[in-house]
Amino acid sequence: MIRGVAVALSLLANSANAADFYFCWQGANGYTMTGQMSITPSALNKPLITQDDVTLFRIAGYQDQQLLGKWDIDTMRDGASWLLNYDPARSVFLTPGEMGLGVSQAWNADGTAMDCGDPGFGFNLGNYAQDxxxxxxxxxxxxxxxxxxxxxxxxPVDPLCRVYAPTS
Incomplete structure (x- = not known):
């Protein structure tokens, strides 16, 4: 019982410190990606959340439900691409067309294949494609x-982009 109370208290403390979001991307040819990000609560009132407002971010890429690779900001190497633009009011990652940019999301991949998840996995949303x-x-x-x-x-979501229903 004490352990259960401790777990519940730690979850409440976490929710007071950050807002958690989970996401799933469905690409072509059986490629999918799942991810999680935590955002400082004060940033949720901003019209645009950027990488500077994110306290936790991790992604995992799959093909046909087989894990291909992972990436997170805690293990990010110096010089890796890291750009995030998120609209909290609409719960969407913004596209280059909405931003007037060539690349609006660069998660260990810069949109030119010059910085391309090396080593590991990366995702970008550019004016040519999401990939x-x-x-x-x-x-x-x-x-x-x-x-x-x-x-x-x-x-949370799974690699097939199914939402996990909360259980009691």
């Missing part, structure tokens, strides 16, 4: 049109 990078190689066959929306959820 993966894996160990320095652009995975062109994963690509989707830049304006394709993807799921953002307050609860």
């Amino acid at each position: 993966f990078c894996l160990n320095g190689r652009w995975v062109e066959e994963s690509g989707m049109p830049p304006e394709t929306p993807f799921l953002v959820s307050p609860v």
Whole structure:
């Protein structure tokens, strides 16, 4: 019982310190990505959340439900691409067309295949496509049109972009 109370208190403390979001992207040819981000509560009132407002961020890429690679900001190497633009009011990651940028999301991948998840896994949302990078190689066959929306959820999702229902 004491352990249960301790776990409940730690979850409440976490929720007071950050807002958690989970997301899932469905690419072409069986490619998917899941991720999690935590945002400082004060940033939720901003019209645009950027990488500077994120306290935790991690992604995992899959093909046909088989893990290809992972990336997170805690293990980010110096010089890795890290750009995030999120609209909390609409719960969407912004596209280049909405931002007037060439790349609006660069998560260990810069949109030019010059910084392309090397080593490891990366994702970018550019004006040509949304797609993966894996160990320095652009995975062109994963690509989707830049304006394709993807799921953002307050609860975890799986590699098939199914939302986990909370249980009591």
